[in-house]
Amino acid sequence: MLRVSQVMVDENTGKVQGVALVDGTELHSSVVLSNATPYKTFVDLVPANTLPEEFLCAIKTADYSSATTKINVAVNALPQFRCCKNINPEGGPEHMGTIHIGSESMEEIDIAYKEAAGGFSSTRPVIEMTIPSVLDKTISPPGQHVINLFVQYTPYKLSEGSWQDPAVRKSFAERCFSLIDEYAPHFSSSVIGYDMLTPPDLEREFGLTGGNIFHGAMGLDSLFLMRPAKGWSDYRTPVKGLYLCGSGAHPGGGVMGAPGRNAAAVVLDDLKAR
Ligand SMILES: Cc1cc2nc3c(=O)[nH]c(=O)nc-3n(C[C@H](O)[C@H](O)[C@H](O)COP(=O)(O)OP(=O)(O)OC[C@H]3O[C@@H](n4cnc5c(N)ncnc54)[C@H](O)[C@@H]3O)c2cc1C
Structure with missing residues (x-):
């Protein structure tokens, strides 16, 4: 560029x-x-x-405040959601839209938001998942998939620890994967790699002041x-x-x-x- x-x-x-x-x-x-x-x-x-x-x-x-994190995940199997009767290893309609994970109630979203307002990343984040490789087979090897997670809420500056600390980053990513496990068992074990963009990363990589996506x-x-x-x-x-x-x-x-x-x-x- x-x-x-x-x-x-x-x-x-x-x-x-x-x-x-x-x-x-x-x-x-x-x-x-x-x-x-x-x-x-x-x-x-x-x-x-x-x-x-x-x-x-x-x-x-x-x-310019923001609390959005993006996690791009590579997996060796599509998530199979407990709420779906059919198993679709090759991808079914449930994999083709935006999939909402967590945020079961307004109260849960409110708690997640308030934690971030206090400087802590949400214990139970609000996650939007999309799986572009189900629709475009050219972007991943056969049998593997690309999954995008749009995650809220993660403060730009943490009250404890730092986004630069690999342990903090790993812990938050794994928290997100565990939450997905509740809806799609074994998701965590299907992850073969990921790239996480916290608000400071979005600022550094794309010039998004404060990590604010808008x-x-x-x-x-x-x-x-x-x-x-x-x-x-x-x-x-x-x-x-x-x-x-x-x-x-x-x-x-x-x-x-x-x-x-x-x-x-x-x-x-x-x-x-x-
Ligand atoms: C993770 C994420 C998820 C999003 N999800 C949605 C969504 O679901 N729906 C929706 O409607 N919108 C969404 N958005 C917002 C939407 O993508 C943006 O509003 C839109 O792309 C902004 O377009 P833009 O051209 O204004 O700026 P940008 O797309 O931000 O482009 C600004 C460009 O300027 C470049 N730049 C910065 N500094 C320099 C420099 N010094 N020299 C040269 N280039 C520079 C950056 O690299 C970037 O390419 C999302 C954004 C992000 C980051």
């Missing part, structure tokens, strides 16, 4: 000039669209002292005219020629492309008006 180290801005005119890559390459352009998070874009990539204090303060104080909270105080900051919800930014086109812009996160589509329309309008 070509990683951007800086958005280049003309000191005199305040206009964007392009981007500099980490390898030193400079790409010059009078228009730059960023789908990195607002924090990454304006705090890490735009040079300091370029932005109005009020705008920068709004970006810095936005809520580039910032999606509460009423950070949507519509408030996204990414009051007065700046039209994709333009205080840097002329720099546009925000990702989930940190209206209408927010989700697999939909709407911020990008809307930002492109604004860029075209501005180019026509030049």
